[in-house]
Amino acid sequence: xxxxxxxxxxxxLPDGNIGHIAVGAGHIVSIGxxxxxxxxxxxxxxxxxxxxxxxxxxGHVHLDKTFxxxxxxxxxxxxxxxxxxxxxxxxxxxxATAAPGENRASALVEQVVAHGxxxxxxxxxxxxxAGLKNLDLVLNIRDRYRDAIDIQIVAxxxxxxxxxPGTAELLDSAMRxxxxxxxxxxxxxxxxxxxxxxxxxxxxxxxxxxxxxxxLHDPDTLGLTExxxxxxxxxxxxxxxxxxxxxxxxxxxVPEAAARKTADVLARSNxxxxxxxxxxxxxxxxxxxxEAGVTVFTGNDNIRDSWWPYGEGDMxxxxxxxxxxxxxxxxxxxxxxxxxxxxxxxQVLGLGIxxxxxxxxxxxxxxxxxxxxxxxxxxxxxxxVFKRGRQVASDGRYLGTG
Amino acid sequence: xxxxxxxxxxxxLPDGNIGHIAVGAGHIVSIGxxxxxxxxxxxxxxxxxxxxxxxxxxGHVHLDKTFxxxxxxxxxxxxxxxxxxxxxxxxxxxxATAAPGENRASALVEQVVAHGxxxxxxxxxxxxxAGLKNLDLVLNIRDRYRDAIDIQIVAxxxxxxxxxPGTAELLDSAMRxxxxxxxxxxxxxxxxxxxxxxxxxxxxxxxxxxxxxxxLHDPDTLGLTExxxxxxxxxxxxxxxxxxxxxxxxxxxVPEAAARKTADVLARSNxxxxxxxxxxxxxxxxxxxxEAGVTVFTGNDNIRDSWWPYGEGDMxxxxxxxxxxxxxxxxxxxxxxxxxxxxxxxQVLGLGIxxxxxxxxxxxxxxxxxxxxxxxxxxxxxxxVFKRGRQVASDGRYLGTG
Numbered sequence: 001x002x003x004x005x006x007x008x009x010x011x012x013l014p015d016g017n018i019g020h021i022a023v024g025a026g027h028i029v030s031i032g033x034x035x036x037x038x039x040x041x042x043x044x045x046x047x048x049x050x051x052x053x054x055x056x057x058x059g060h061v062h063l064d065k066t067f068x069x070x071x072x073x074x075x076x077x078x079x080x081x082x083x084x085x086x087x088x089x090x091x092x093x094x095x096a097t098a099a100p101g102e103n104r105a106s107a108l109v110e111q112v113v114a115h116g117x118x119x120x121x122x123x124x125x126x127x128x129x130a131g132l133k134n135l136d137l138v139l140n141i142r143d144r145y146r147d148a149i150d151i152q153i154v155a156x157x158x159x160x161x162x163x164x165p166g167t168a169e170l171l172d173s174a175m176r177x178x179x180x181x182x183x184x185x186x187x188x189x190x191x192x193x194x195x196x197x198x199x200x201x202x203x204x205x206x207x208x209x210x211x212x213x214x215x216l217h218d219p220d221t222l223g224l225t226e227x228x229x230x231x232x233x234x235x236x237x238x239x240x241x242x243x244x245x246x247x248x249x250x251x252x253x254v255p256e257a258a259a260r261k262t263a264d265v266l267a268r269s270n271x272x273x274x275x276x277x278x279x280x281x282x283x284x285x286x287x288x289x290x291e292a293g294v295t296v297f298t299g300n301d302n303i304r305d306s307w308w309p310y311g312e313g314d315m316x317x318x319x320x321x322x323x324x325x326x327x328x329x330x331x332x333x334x335x336x337x338x339x340x341x342x343x344x345x346x347q348v349l350g351l352g353i354x355x356x357x358x359x360x361x362x363x364x365x366x367x368x369x370x371x372x373x374x375x376x377x378x379x380x381x382x383x384x385v386f387k388r389g390r391q392v393a394s395d396g397r398y399l400g401t402g
Numbered sequence: 403x404x405x406x407x408x409x410x411x412x413x414x415l416p417d418g419n420i421g422h423i424a425v426g427a428g429h430i431v432s433i434g435x436x437x438x439x440x441x442x443x444x445x446x447x448x449x450x451x452x453x454x455x456x457x458x459x460x461g462h463v464h465l466d467k468t469f470x471x472x473x474x475x476x477x478x479x480x481x482x483x484x485x486x487x488x489x490x491x492x493x494x495x496x497x498a499t500a501a502p503g504e505n506r507a508s509a510l511v512e513q514v515v516a517h518g519x520x521x522x523x524x525x526x527x528x529x530x531x532a533g534l535k536n537l538d539l540v541l542n543i544r545d546r547y548r549d550a551i552d553i554q555i556v557a558x559x560x561x562x563x564x565x566x567p568g569t570a571e572l573l574d575s576a577m578r579x580x581x582x583x584x585x586x587x588x589x590x591x592x593x594x595x596x597x598x599x600x601x602x603x604x605x606x607x608x609x610x611x612x613x614x615x616x617x618l619h620d621p622d623t624l625g626l627t628e629x630x631x632x633x634x635x636x637x638x639x640x641x642x643x644x645x646x647x648x649x650x651x652x653x654x655x656v657p658e659a660a661a662r663k664t665a666d667v668l669a670r671s672n673x674x675x676x677x678x679x680x681x682x683x684x685x686x687x688x689x690x691x692x693e694a695g696v697t698v699f700t701g702n703d704n705i706r707d708s709w710w711p712y713g714e715g716d717m718x719x720x721x722x723x724x725x726x727x728x729x730x731x732x733x734x735x736x737x738x739x740x741x742x743x744x745x746x747x748x749q750v751l752g753l754g755i756x757x758x759x760x761x762x763x764x765x766x767x768x769x770x771x772x773x774x775x776x777x778x779x780x781x782x783x784x785x786x787v788f789k790r791g792r793q794v795a796s797d798g799r800y801l802g803t804g
Binding site (some may be wrong): 071072074075076077279280281304308309310311312320321323324325326327329330331334370371373374377378379381396 | 473474476477478479681682683706710711712713714722723725726727728729731732733736772773775776779780781783798
């Protein structure tokens with residue numbers, strides 16, 4: 001058995017037994033019910049029978065938009081129904097008078113870690129006005145919190161690409177400067193040019209050997225058409241498993257038979273779908289997609305920003321809302337909701353991990369629950385969060401990594 | 403100024419100023435920004451700048467059904483879509499092997515108080531099999547926790563009335579034995595007899611001088627017809643303001659114009675509507691009803707029981723879900739969501755109170771927020787709960803009233 005430096009004892013393991021996790025060099029070196037390995041002066045932590053769960057993964061977040069860490073900002077209503085362009089304008093205005101981005105992003109990162117998130121995928125606004133400012137901000141944040149959380153960065157054209165000249169070049173620079181994935185935004189609804197928009201982002205992805213994660217709010221049949229086009233390009237370019245579509249509301253807006261046809265296309269191309277289960281609009285049918293073989297994952301998306309005032313960066317809350325909005329009641333379904341923020345998200349983010357097992361990074365959360373279903377509905381307080389074997393949060397407080 | 407025995411200082415008042423609340427004999431005797439009244443040996447509590455909010459009101463709860471305070475109970479799925487009769491059967495089976503009702507109900511009461519609820523309306527199952535067993539249970543609980551929370555009891559015919567012979571007589575006994583309101587259940591969908599069902603409950607209410615609160619899951623046009631019949635009877639019998647309908651899903655299932663017509667009828671009869679904003683089915687349009695003059699209130703309804711596994715008895719969570727599901731984003735709308743669990747619920751429960759003001763019972767919660775909108779979206783931890791001026795909970799823990 002490899003050498004360990006920390007042992008967490010008396011914890012409820014995923015298999016329902018009380019046991020231990022031994023950590024060495026930031027990874028799990030032993031997990032199970034047998035007697036804890038000899039201490040050898042290693043650190044011993046008592047788990048008090050708490051349930052050990054893998055660290056949660058926020059698959060879609062905007063660190064550069066939040067008002068967390070700032071004063072309360074009242075939301076301004078859309079003038080006539082939801083309109084992405086109007087929201088973008090309101091956002092620019094609101095952020096102009098907000099606290100420095102560094103303060104807001106760091107406050108949010110500490111909050112998400114405190115809730116039990118150990119990985120996140122962050123979409124960073126790239127547009128001709130902001131240039132690479134937001135990217136630089138999030139690169140700094142990523143570096144500063146590298147021992148508390150792993151951050152994946154998507155270069156996100158929030159103001160479009162085709163209709164915002166210069167953006168394609170900025171995205172290219174962003175990819176050279178440290179962004180991990182190429183983003184996109186409503187090729188038809190925003191840029192009015194499906195081919196033009198997708199040509200650019202798939203080309204960028206190919207040149208940088210990167211994945212893609214596209215925001216797609218476009219509705220019903222329009223949205224399905226774009227999904228199928230994205231899936232087709234993914235297959236043709238051999239990018240299976242590297243392309244995700246965020247929101248994809250259209251899948252929840254059409255008759256189930258139509259959505260199922262598109263689901264089959266997505267499954268064949270291994271294009272994954274991110275949903276945060278919004279409150280008052282249809283969203284992708286999680287279970288149908290899962291059964292069709294599509295990898296569905298989740299993220300908090302907007303957290304108290306110009307897009308909506310809700311959220312506190314808690315993936316346990318998000319998972320509850322996924323289940324609540326999807327009508328999930330049985331243990332099996334509640335576990336599926338949980339998978340969206342763990343197993344499935346890990347697959348989409350390419351983390352190469354599958355829960356708590358020997359060899360995996362020692363990223364986990366201890367919560368007071370008797371199993372995953374209860375953790376999903378109860379979202380217990382008093383969590384203890386570990387990143388690469390080191391405790392980084394306790395009872396909702398970020399402890400730092402110093 | 404009347405004599406006070408406790409002063410809570412350094413709190414953020416609803417008007418946005420920092421001030422105090424002075425309590426005497428369980429009531430607010432002074433509230434404002436002027437210097438705190440002379441102490442006279444009274445108890446002084448520092449609020450630390452926390453926001454003072456009226457105690458929350460859970461307008462619909464089932465203390466006799468919960469599994470809180472018991473082991474984790476896996477949910478059993480409906481065999482073919484949601485069916486009230488099937489649920490009732492499953493519930494009986496599940497409760498037969500559950501922990502004693504006294505333990506579960508008291509665990510739940512302590513939990514709801516810990517979250518900041520100071521009043522609740524509890525529906526108690528009355529049927530030929532259970533008789534008045536559940537009523538006796540909740541009467542005991544009400545007495546035991548009378549210094550921590552006010553409990554209003556609805557005699558609820560969970561197994562029907564017309565189709566469950568003997569129930570009408572049991573409801574009558576329940577009203578004599580301490581129940582406050584007469585309940586009902588889907589006159590057509592369950593009992594297949596709108597006139598028969600409503601004749602019985604309106605007669606009982608009249609004879610006992612009591613109000614009515616009817617569970618109505620019946621869908622679309624059927625549900626609207628029942629709502630209009632209930633409203634008409636309310637008007638004819640002069641029972642305006644004393645009749646509530648819980649759920650009334652139908653109002654969210656029909657075109658808005660149809661719902662608006664029924665809303666006008668409800669407003670004229672002052673029949674109020676309770677919704678808990680369920681996760682995956684349409685529910686009453688809160689804002690439209692509010693604008694039409696209908697009093698809308700909210701409650702947690704089922705809390706981890708045979709009907710669904712969600713909920714932890716936190717009305718702050720419920721208010722967030724009301725807003726989230728209703729698409730409420732502006733401060734005004736978030737305050738409306740909050741009103742459903744405070745001002746509106748107080749009106750429906752006939753409490754004769756309207757927020758924090760001199761003369762009102764000193765039932766309030768201190769939370770870390772800068773205003774109601776933030777309290778709604780953030781549901782801050784670390785609440786302090788006061789019932790008639792005495793602190794009954796702190797940081798999520800029930801303190802008792804001893």
